Amino acid sequence: MGASGISIWQLLIVLLIVVLIFGTKKIKDIGGDLGGAIKSFKKGMNEVKEVENDLSDLGEELTSSMEEPSDSDDSEKS
Numbered sequence: 001m002g003a004s005g006i007s008i009w010q011l012l013i014v015l016l017i018v019v020l021i022f023g024t025k026k027i028k029d030i031g032g033d034l035g036g037a038i039k040s041f042k043k044g045m046n047e048v049k050e051v052e053n054d055l056s057d058l059g060e061e062l063t064s065s066m067e068e069p070s071d072s073d074d075s076e077k078s
Helices: 008-022 024-077
Strands: none
Touching: 008 024
């Protein structure tokens, strides 16, 4: 028995049934489609992180530019 309660023989039997039902070509196609989907998902997540970083940088620039004029206004009043 494996850690999950399924033995290696049970896994091999399930794999054999899947191959018999779908065939090796169909399984290869499904694997390629799944790999492409994962690659596309990772690319999308990286783009989201880049946009998030850009927005964070922009927010920091805006807050720092808003703070600077208020300091100069105080010095002009004195």
